[in-house]
Amino acid sequence: xxxxxxxxxxxxxxxxxxxxxxxxxxxxxxxxxxxxxxxxxxxxxxxxxxxxxxxxxxxxxxxxxxxxxxxxxxxxxxxxxxxxxxxxxxxxxxxxxxxxxxxxxxxxxxxxxxxxxxxxxxxxxxxxxxxxxxxxxxxxxxxxxxxxxxxxxxxxxxxxxxxxxxxxxxxxxxxxxxxxxxxxxxxxxxxxxxxxxxxxxxxxxxxxxxxxxxxxxxxxxxxxxxxxxx
Numbered sequence: 001x002x003x004x005x006x007x008x009x010x011x012x013x014x015x016x017x018x019x020x021x022x023x024x025x026x027x028x029x030x031x032x033x034x035x036x037x038x039x040x041x042x043x044x045x046x047x048x049x050x051x052x053x054x055x056x057x058x059x060x061x062x063x064x065x066x067x068x069x070x071x072x073x074x075x076x077x078x079x080x081x082x083x084x085x086x087x088x089x090x091x092x093x094x095x096x097x098x099x100x101x102x103x104x105x106x107x108x109x110x111x112x113x114x115x116x117x118x119x120x121x122x123x124x125x126x127x128x129x130x131x132x133x134x135x136x137x138x139x140x141x142x143x144x145x146x147x148x149x150x151x152x153x154x155x156x157x158x159x160x161x162x163x164x165x166x167x168x169x170x171x172x173x174x175x176x177x178x179x180x181x182x183x184x185x186x187x188x189x190x191x192x193x194x195x196x197x198x199x200x201x202x203x204x205x206x207x208x209x210x211x212x213x214x215x216x217x218x219x220x221x222x223x224x225x226x227x228x229x230x
Contacts, residue, residue: 028095
C-alpha cells in the first residue's frame with residue numbers, strides 16, 4: 001500500500017556505510033561552479049549507506065536495474081529543510097549510474113526522496129534523470145521506528161518501481177505502468193506551472209478583453225488537469 005510517509009528498514013547484509021567525497025561527485029558529474037558552491041553551503045556529508053543488489057538482498061538483476069543505492073544526505077545546521085535544492089541531488093544522480101533512494105536529514109527531520117531515473121535510449125551507458133518525488137518532512141525518530149521491511153518483489157526492477165512509488169504522493173491508476181504514471185505526473189506538473197503563471201498574469205492584467213482570454217485558458221488547463229487526475 002502506498003504511503004507518503006513510508007520508511008524502510010534495509011537489510012544488515014546490504015550495509016555499505018562509505019562516506020562519499022564531494023570531489024568524487026564533481027569528478028563524475030562536472031557540475032558548474034555555482035552548483036559546487038551550493039554543495040558547500042547546503043550539504044554537510046553524504047554517506048553511501050546501503051547497496052541493494054542480487055548478492056545482498058537475493059533478488060535477480062534486470063537489464064534496466066542491476067542495483068539500487070541508498071544514500072543518506074545530511075544538510076548543514078544552518079540550512080532549513082525547504083532550502084535544499086533538487087539540482088544538488090541531480091548532480092549526485094548523474095555521478096552514480098544506478099537508481100538512488102535518498103534519506104535526507106535536517107536536524108530532527110527526515111524525508112525520503114527518489115528521482116524517476118532510466119537508462120538513456122541513445123546511450124545505454126548513461127542515465128536520464130527526470131522528476132524528483134519526495135515524502136513530507138517527518139520526525140526522524142518516528143519515521144525510523146515505523147520502518148517497514150522492503151516491499152516484496154520478484155526482481156530489482158520490481159523493487160525499484162515500488163520504492164519510487166512509495167515517495168510519490170499521487171497514486172497510480174489501476175493497472176497503470178510506472179512509465180505511464182511518470183509521464184502523466186510530469187504532464188500534470190507542467191500544466192500546474194502553466195496554470196500558476198496564468199493565474200498570476202490574470203491578477204496583473206487590467207484589460208477586460210485580455211482577462212476574459214486568460215480566464216478561458218485557465219479553465220482549459222483546469223479541465224486538462226482534472227482529466228489527468230481522474
